[in-house]
Amino acid sequence: MTNKQPRRLYRSKKDRKIAGVCGGIAEYFDIDPVIVRAIAVILLLPGGLPGLVPYLVLWFIVPEKLGK
Numbered sequence: 001m002t003n004k005q006p007r008r009l010y011r012s013k014k015d016r017k018i019a020g021v022c023g024g025i026a027e028y029f030d031i032d033p034v035i036v037r038a039i040a041v042i043l044l045l046p047g048g049l050p051g052l053v054p055y056l057v058l059w060f061i062v063p064e065k066l067g068k
Contacts, residue, residue, distance in 0.1 A: 010065035011058075019059045 012023030015033050022040055026033035043051030 009062055011062050013065050019055075020064065021055055021058045021062065024062060024065070025058075 007028060009028045010024050011020035012027055012033075013020060015023030015026065017023075017037070022036040023033050026036045029036075040051050040055060043054075045051075
């Protein structure tokens, strides 16, 4: 029996451009952060709200990763 800890979503400290939200999502899903950032930019294009509001909410809700 393994004592595997569940995955947790954190804001990235090493792969961040603004707040580390996109980098943290990319780490969580184990994908390239460029893909997550491209999706975020696409969501910002139709007026900003579909991408900006979720980003700001995640910025305040998701804790920053401790350590490295």
